[in-house]
Amino acid sequence: MSRKTRQSSYYLLTLGCPKNQVDSDGMASLLDEQGYRLTDNPRWADVLIVNTCGFLEASKEESIAALQELSSRKSKNQVLVAAGCLAERNSQEIVQRVRGVDGLLGTNRWMDIAPLVENLRSARRGRGFERIALLGEPESQNAEPTPRNPVQGASAYLKISDGCNAPCTFCSIPSFKGKLRSHDFEAVIAEAQALTAAGAKELIVVAQDTTDYGRDRGEANSLARLLAAIAHRTNDLRWLRLMYAYPGHVTNELIETMAATPQILPYLDIPLQHGHPATLRRMHRPSNVDMVRRSLESLREAMPDIALRTTFIVGFPGETEEEFQGLLDFVQDIRFDKVGAFTFSPEPGTPAATLPDQVEDEVKQERWERLMAAQQPISLQRNQAQIGKSLTVLVEGHGDGLSLARSYRDAPEIDGFVLLAGIHPMGEMMDVNITGAMEYDLVGEPVRAEASIGAVTQIALV
Secondary structure (H helix, E strand, O other), X not given: OOOOOOOOEEEEEEOOOHHHHXXXXXXXXXXXXXXXXXXXXXXXXXXXXXXXXXXXXXXXXXXXXXXXXXXXHOOOOOEEEEEEHHHHHOHXXXXXXXXXXXXXEOOOOHHHHHHHHHHHHHHHHOOXXXXXXXXXXOOOOOOOOOOOOOOOOOEEEEEOEEOOOOOXXXXXXXXXXOOOEEOOHHHHHHHHHHHHHOOOOEEEEEOOOHHHOOHXXXXXXXXXXXXXXXXXXXXXXXXXXXXXXXXXXXXXXXXXXXXXXXXXXXXXXXXXXXXXXXXXXXXXXXXXXXXXXXXXXXXXXXXXXXXXXXXXXXXXXXOOHHHHHHHHHHXXXXXXXXXXXXXXXXXXXXXXXXXXXXXXXXXXXXXXXXXXXXXHHHHHHHHHOOOOOEEEEEEEEEEOOEEEXXXXXXXXXXXXXXXXXXXXXXOOEEEEEEEEEOOOOEEEEEOOHHXXXXXXXXXXXX
């Protein structure tokens, strides 16, 4: 096929959180509609896109490195676009450090990817190149994401809002994502229907704060109504998973809806960030720890098998040994199923970056290790409690003669697996008996052994 008639192609690299993946899927869908095809080889792409992350210093550097790598190898006929959080937050740094970037596309402008690409390519062909930046809010404030057709595997992310109203002193996201903007109720349901029609069996609801959905429209506590509508109006949906709930926004109505709706998994991710009131006050996070305890108790009373996940920051400015011990005591008392932890990273432009009593890096690391050491036996015990139970799992990977599956207790990319002997079809949902447990993973065997394909091997517990 001649170069004149060959189909134009694009390469799209996504960095950062699942919310970025949703935007990347949207860009891919729009480019596909314009006749472009996706390629996994940047050498053969006409358009190179990096959907960047700018949340932490480490993620910023990863984004810059990816852009520099593509820039160093791109040909004169290729165009390179820096999209997403870092493009919105610090476009000047990208321009200064990556000379080959042709276009900048902010977090609120991903839906303009197709005209941006066409303008860049036309300028290249006409040799009248000038860098194009589309940042800030689009001209139409009411633009809603279009339903996306691409589904990777049997799971898909469903983003229900953009931006955030929380005043956390450590977080830079509101500075470049803006205030909360809830997506239209019916548009979210339409996207859920499109994703399941395209093969998704699991939808993972994400936002900066999912439990804030609708508050910007004066519709507080509308998340429960949205989840129920998705579950009841979306055919073939098996699992509906809720992420990124905010302390204090987990209402009784939400808990009741989760407990009463079979498709909504008994799983909840509540990033608490700390367990000591003084630290939480400096973070500008909800500091009523007793309220948090009561909320978690209500969840467990309504759903005894619920898997609770949280995230903590250690080494926040001013964190004393007493405050850190308060966090350890909180973890021991609550006994979360899943815990993620990060050492504090001072992000430029955030109030926390200039707070007094910054904690030494060595102390941060030592506290992180102590927190994870405290959580590991708890995770093991919570997993051991699953032995003898039957769980439905979703197969999503293979390796070393094993199948990697997830139960309702495991969100993709951040939690563990259920390990199954033999090779089972990707995307299959099956019932398994849990026969073993480790700190982060479970071991199971299919209820119907004939469902496996290939040789069965013994899984050793280490």
